[in-house]
Amino acid sequence: MLKSLRSLFQPKVTGIYPEKHKLTATAAIAEAPLSSHYILPLKQHIGEICTPLVRVGDRVLKGQKIAKSQGYLSAAIHAPTSGIITKIGEHAITHPSGLSMESIFIEADGNDQWDTTLATLQDWKQLEPSILRERVRLSGIAGLGGAVFPTFIKLLQDKNHPIESVILNGAECEPYLTNDHRLMVEHSEEIVLGLQMILHMVKANTAIIAIEDNKPDAIACFQRIITAQELHHIEVKSLPSSYPQGSEKQLIEFLTKKQVPAGKLPLHIGLICQNVGTTKAIHDAILWGKPLIERVVTVSGDAMPNPGNMRVRLGTPIDQLLAWHGLENMDGCHLIHGGPMMGERLGHAHAPVVKATNAVLAFLPQTMMAAHKEESPCIRCGDCSQVCPASLTPNLLADLCRQDQFEKVADYHLFDCIECGCCSYVCPSHIPLVHYFRYGKGQLATIKREKAFADESRQRSSAKEARIQREKEAKEAAAAKRKQARAATAPVTPPTQPTEGQS
């Protein structure tokens, strides 16, 4: 009551304060045992898919590059252990609709033998930034906060936009997630070193370590190191523990009071953000010559028998990971890949852990049912606009998406939606707003493609009639397709039977 009374006098309070459920905040990171086999999808990042460097039957060493990046925007893939390549083929990935992807299968030989070709760069302070950056690229590092954008690109220097400050993003705002938190507490020294490496690479002078105030232990760890090592250019800042505090743009706004202009990147206002996990990976790659073959995963949720944090090798089958935490029978619980606010529901647990896997959560059916109730009409309460960190008007946008008014939707800046889910979270009518926005974005992209195609054919065709005819057909087809697509993705009936969820 007091809080809400106080909020009366603050005109704009964006974001939400969900229950944190940080069940595993004090659970030390456990080392995962060796799995019998690993499955590595060829694309675990934003960008181009990788090409395999190995063939079935090859023997690989731990840390050996097994797929190289193709094109610029890509991140290589390395073997998580030593063993034999048994198969290269399609396998299910962590995608809500159960898509599969070309993957490399490795049978572990149990020796876990390192490939030592990647030298350690102990003298990194003396090395050119470009050399360090190349190491980051070769190590296959992509943003481990969940965005999995290839990290070396973020570390490039742009002459027109010098980086003034690096923000270390220690805001782990999703409920249940504690993997970054534990990493900060247990590996603060390495993270600070990694941060200095980043500063060296982008030639920035100052850094901010941003952590929410619900992780005082992590804040204390960093403060101790910074005082002890007299790192005056690094500052630890405590943030309110709201959601989505860890979202890059919101974090920047909070720390600097500046907004990243639409369509621009943080670097355009002289900043870059790095996740703590990514920073640790950069440290490992440079100082220890270790490519990205493992990450910390939070395994939690109210249906998880033994929740915990675990350092897991990429490629570990998720059912194996769940079994290590006591969850053998997945009937009757719902699995989420990622946090509960932005994560995707998994239809099954056959997919492997990938670079983006910050958490695997298991929820009881009643928990999921309470969150996904049937939608009622919008009562225009305005709660969604109030919490939207992008200052959108979600109820209006959802109306437009539902009515297929896509030209208008772009006007209302649908693409500025970061899909944080705050609007759906507060909606008293349980409207799956984010679902509508995904649908709208997808349709808009299709329309763009179709329009490009239509333009092209218009140029080629000289006969006026043929042109008119074609356009008409394209239009009709598009309308039919839209209708179909909408019917296909139409909102989500709530789970009725616990077992029905497993397909």
Added chain:
Amino acid sequence: MILLSSPHIHGGNSIRKVMFSVILSLIPATLFSVYLFGWLSFLIIVSCMGAALVSEWGCLRLMKRPIAPMFDGSAALTGLLIALTLPALTPWWMTILAAMFAIILSKQIYGGLGYNPFNPALSARVILLISFPLQMTSWITPMSVDHLLNLYDFSIASQLFFFGVQSLNTSLDAITMATPLGHVKTALSQGISVPDALAHYPYHWLDAFIGNEGGSIGESSALALLLGGLFLLGKGVIRWQIPCSFLITVALLSLISSLIAPNQFAPPLFHLMAGGLMLCAFFMATDPVSSPVTHKGQLIFGIGCGLITWSIRNFGGYPEGAMFAVMLMNCAVPLIDHYTRPRVYGRAAS
């Protein structure tokens, strides 16, 4: 396989919670109306709420829709709200008519909850006022002022409710009195100045803060309504923008006008306490469905309501204008919403 889109947790708010909070917040005003008008209030409230629920059920059945929305509290709330805006002498059939107007004509015809441009209770009340001006402006003297009829006696109250004043062998004039607003309006039209008119009203008009005055059954006590309003503000069900801008506008306008011409214009406290202003400001204007979504829009909306209320009260044909004001501003909501869209993150103001 079911596709379930993120987020996978929910804050737990629901339409039902919102509606029942509002009903809860109206309890002080409801109890006070029973204190003032005895069983008569009770009968009006019960019949309005009952008729509202039955109408809702009937509409949903007729349209072959699921009847679940009947229990979301919105129909019950509409029934209660409309009851509170009725005079204590409203006959039984009119209470039912009012509730049916509200649910059928002002809500379900538009497509049900969420699609109505006006607050159902409010628009039904206005229709009644225009259709039955006499009944809607006969104000029975409250129990706390005059004990001519014992309304705490169920048989007397029900006789009044079902068979009207005539059945009790008294005349309408004997048991009614003017509302403060009506009193001042009539006085002004007879050339009596405002201070004189207030001096001759049967009791001190500041009593209106507690609620000892003639008026609609739930409008009398500004205090009870204020309590409910603060409860809703504290719970975050309504925001301060609309009620504050509404009330402050009325207060400021009447302050300025009463300073300039004290004989023609009543002072601000009188305007704030009298009539349906409090009920409208906290419970009608804040109806989310029919008010703007953005904070800026809500401020504009509230100021508009205040302006129109004050104008009608002072220059219009009706002594009370709060209800008309809210309805008029409801019409402007799409426009207000369009021009007060917030500046999107990272974009220049549009």
